[in-house]
Amino acid sequence: MARGVGGHGPANIMKHLKGLDFPASKSKLLSFAKRGEGPDTEDVLNILQQIPDKNYNSPADVMKEVGHVE
Numbered sequence: 001m002a003r004g005v006g007g008h009g010p011a012n013i014m015k016h017l018k019g020l021d022f023p024a025s026k027s028k029l030l031s032f033a034k035r036g037e038g039p040d041t042e043d044v045l046n047i048l049q050q051i052p053d054k055n056y057n058s059p060a061d062v063m064k065e066v067g068h069v070e
Contacts, residue, residue: 010063016044017059026053029062 016036017029024032026048033044051065 010066012040013044013047013063013066014059016041017062022059022061023055023057025055026051029056 013033016033020029020032029048029051030045033041033048036044047066047069048062050069051062056062056065
């Protein structure tokens with residue numbers, strides 16, 4: 001995954017999810033990420049909205065699905 005601009009990078013997405021307890025549903029991921037601040041918050045939310053609606057057991061599970069988002 002060569003993303004890194006506009007909120008697409010894994011580190012940027014994980015920054016918005018820092019402190020979130022897992023397992024977590026997609027809606028919980030979105031709610032938690034909305035609390036983030038910065039110009040990239042909307043980009044992160046856009047990416048998270050595109051992942052499947054399921055429960056995620058870890059940050060690695062989230063990043064695996066984010067890697068499939070175009």
